[in-house]
Amino acid sequence: MTTAAELDAADPLASFRDRFVIEDDLIAYFDGNSLGRLPLATRDRLESFVREEWGRDLIRGWADRWVDLPTVVGDEVGALMGAAAGQTIMADSTSVSLYKLLHTAIDLRPGRSEIVVERAGFPTDRYLVEAVAKARGLDVTFVDDPTDLTQIVSERTVVVVLNHVDYRSGLLLDVATLTNQIHAAGALALWDVCHSVGALPIDLDGAGIDLAVGCTYKYLNAGPGAPAFLYVAEQHLAAARQPIEGWWSAANLFAMGEQYEAAPSMRKMLSGTPPVGGMIAVQEGARLTAEAGTEAIRTKSVALTSFALGLIEAHGLDTVTPRDAARRGGHVTIRHPQARQVTAAATARGVLPDFREPDLIRLGLSPLSTSFVEVEAGVAVLADVISSIG
Amino acid sequence: MTTAAELDAADPLASFRDRFVIEDDLIAYFDGNSLGRLPLATRDRLESFVREEWGRDLIRGWADRWVDLPTVVGDEVGALMGAAAGQTIMADSTSVSLYKLLHTAIDLRPGRSEIVVERAGFPTDRYLVEAVAKARGLDVTFVDDPTDLTQIVSERTVVVVLNHVDYRSGLLLDVATLTNQIHAAGALALWDVCHSVGALPIDLDGAGIDLAVGCTYKYLNAGPGAPAFLYVAEQHLAAARQPIEGWWSAANLFAMGEQYEAAPSMRKMLSGTPPVGGMIAVQEGARLTAEAGTEAIRTKSVALTSFALGLIEAHGLDTVTPRDAARRGGHVTIRHPQARQVTAAATARGVLPDFREPDLIRLGLSPLSTSFVEVEAGVAVLADVISSIG
Numbered sequence A, B: 001m002t003t004a005a006e007l008d009a010a011d012p013l014a015s016f017r018d019r020f021v022i023e024d025d026l027i028a029y030f031d032g033n034s035l036g037r038l039p040l041a042t043r044d045r046l047e048s049f050v051r052e053e054w055g056r057d058l059i060r061g062w063a064d065r066w067v068d069l070p071t072v073v074g075d076e077v078g079a080l081m082g083a084a085a086g087q088t089i090m091a092d093s094t095s096v097s098l099y100k101l102l103h104t105a106i107d108l109r110p111g112r113s114e115i116v117v118e119r120a121g122f123p124t125d126r127y128l129v130e131a132v133a134k135a136r137g138l139d140v141t142f143v144d145d146p147t148d149l150t151q152i153v154s155e156r157t158v159v160v161v162l163n164h165v166d167y168r169s170g171l172l173l174d175v176a177t178l179t180n181q182i183h184a185a186g187a188l189a190l191w192d193v194c195h196s197v198g199a200l201p202i203d204l205d206g207a208g209i210d211l212a213v214g215c216t217y218k219y220l221n222a223g224p225g226a227p228a229f230l231y232v233a234e235q236h237l238a239a240a241r242q243p244i245e246g247w248w249s250a251a252n253l254f255a256m257g258e259q260y261e262a263a264p265s266m267r268k269m270l271s272g273t274p275p276v277g278g279m280i281a282v283q284e285g286a287r288l289t290a291e292a293g294t295e296a297i298r299t300k301s302v303a304l305t306s307f308a309l310g311l312i313e314a315h316g317l318d319t320v321t322p323r324d325a326a327r328r329g330g331h332v333t334i335r336h337p338q339a340r341q342v343t344a345a346a347t348a349r350g351v352l353p354d355f356r357e358p359d360l361i362r363l364g365l366s367p368l369s370t371s372f373v374e375v376e377a378g379v380a381v382l383a384d385v386i387s388s389i390g
Helices: A004-010 A014-019 A040-057 A060-064 A066-080 A094-108 A123-136 A175-184 A276-292 A294-314 A339-348 A372-389 B004-010 B014-019 B040-057 B060-064 B066-080 B094-108 B123-136 B175-184 B276-292 B294-314 B339-348 B372-389
Strands: A088-090 A114-118 A139-143 A157-163 A188-192 A211-214 A229-232 A331-335 A354-356 A360-364 B088-090 B114-118 B139-143 B157-163 B188-192 B211-214 B229-232 B331-335 B354-356 B360-364
Touching (some): A004 A372, A014 A276, A066 A088, A066 A276, A094 A123, A157 A175, A175 A188, A276 B276, A294 A372, B004 B372, B060 B066, B066 B088, B123 B157, B157 B175, B175 B188, B294 B331, B339 B354
Parallel strands (some): B157 B188
Antiparallel strands (some): B088 B229
8 A cells, every 4th residue: 555655745736735824733634624724825815905905905995806806706716616707706604695596596496396405414505495495485305315316306396405515424416417307307406515616626517507505614715704605507697586685786886776776797696795805715715726726636635535535444443435436525424423522532632523413523635735644644543542432 | 163183182082093004195084984994903813813713723713712703792792882792693794684684573573564764774774675575575665754753653564774874964863762663663673783883872772772783894993894793682582583594593503403493592693604704803893992982982973073064164065964963973974066076086185085876975984093183184185176176
């Protein structure tokens, strides 16, 4: 077996690790898919934003730069997902963005009566689907196995909400096949790409995806609470509506006219003043990702997760992550009955995974900032903790 | 007449100006009610947040600090508005927050059929009232004169949405009297305090206000796109619902259970991951405001606006701002047919007011960072520009 050091030496993306702040008190940071590390460029850019843009330019910053950040940065994030310009925008949190898109979907498919969502999908997705369905008088159908929707989606279905990569197991769904199954019933496909954007290529336009939403504080390294993005395919843009019509979604932001008229562009999906510092951090993270390239990132990611799964197996640990690299995203997850205690003990020893109810220890392996040596050392500590607990 | 220099010398808050970055290329910054200046403490705190908290602590920051910022910072902002702890929370933009509270109000007053809003209020308020009323099947009644609601509010009224300080004229409404008029009809009072928080005392609890919303990038100096806050009076908290039910509003954020159960506290008003950097900036701005004291700030604010109005009158200019100090907020507004050109020409000469359609030049006089000498110099330039244009 190739050693971790050899894998690092052969890794064409290895130097990207030097572009991040690497904490010196940790053996391994396995939470880059919960909160990504800080890029040095982002640190510097945020400091110059605060000192020079906000501090010095003040209101003038809005007029000539900040006002366009939702679409400019949105397009840069869109480019990482195979989205042509004009379809992606930075706005609110993922939850608020998803809320908007669910209403958008319902208005695009009048007369249909059901929203489909994974039973085990990310909680906010399920919660919002239930809340919006109730408010709009629709039913919710839960899917246990999202890998085949042919028996699920029907002429009743408005939209199917799917997680590209499962936040627990790391299961990677086949976007093209599932989107085709959804479209065969005339329904819309809404993909939550929180756990895939920045970790692997996504072909939003090519797969004919209708709507998508995702966050930026994971693999895009934009910091805690950084704004989410939402995507509306060009073919739906003219008809798309959203429920939170504020001054930022109006055709003329500063006309402040009596009658609301929605912007014709993706700006119609905005509501209030977007967070400037957050969008700037997203821009830096997106540029770092673009520089490395999503194909190269995916290659490294598969190598990292394969390496981690090999170590997990060698240590005799149980995993819920697919062995088939084509069916998993950027994280691997260990199952252990004392997962909570293992996570706490590992954290105390400088290895930071993520505990997920009820018995999962999730290892996020951020391709740009995680080394193979780090993975090896971290999994060794986890195995040691587990053997001492077990 | 006392000179500007004498007024500055006698100003007990004069030293607070030194706590801000004061741009050296400007004669006068009259846009502190659009985007407040950068406090030095905020600059330093944001830099240490990025370097030490995000960069070093990474995911650990959530566990022991960031997760509570929405309520901790919310309470600090609430304290500036006479709100006891547990009723104010930092969350999304003002628009999203108002959207939530409109739905909250409708659910608190079932069977009623109308929302009342000012015809000339801030656009996002009007737009959202119309959007939510339409979605929920309610009527909208527009008020031309918000200073007396006795003939407007009825047993049909769900909620009245009022701007504490008018964004154009600076008219300051009488919160206690109007809230009593609204309550006499059994309706709810929802106050938009964007243009008053940080500029004058607000007695949310004392006036019996039901719901409030406000932004933090004006007088609280929290930076472009900083998060807004929303307030729900304690008496309504148990019954209050909001439409965007995400994981952050759930009773247990990390349980990620199958069934959504709303948090019993103000956290029920959250949706997705809140912006950490933004909340930290709000906290610094709120602390600076608390240190100065809202009563002292109001005294300085009245002195600044009185001084500015005197200068405006002396220069023979027209204003739409009330002469009675008790009836105006923290800004004064000049009316001039060439307002747009005047604003552009003044900006080119280092004086930054705000143009507002169709003929208004707004002068925001942020009490903590604006000096009387600055006001005098800035109004002189405006008068000179106007005389050369006129």
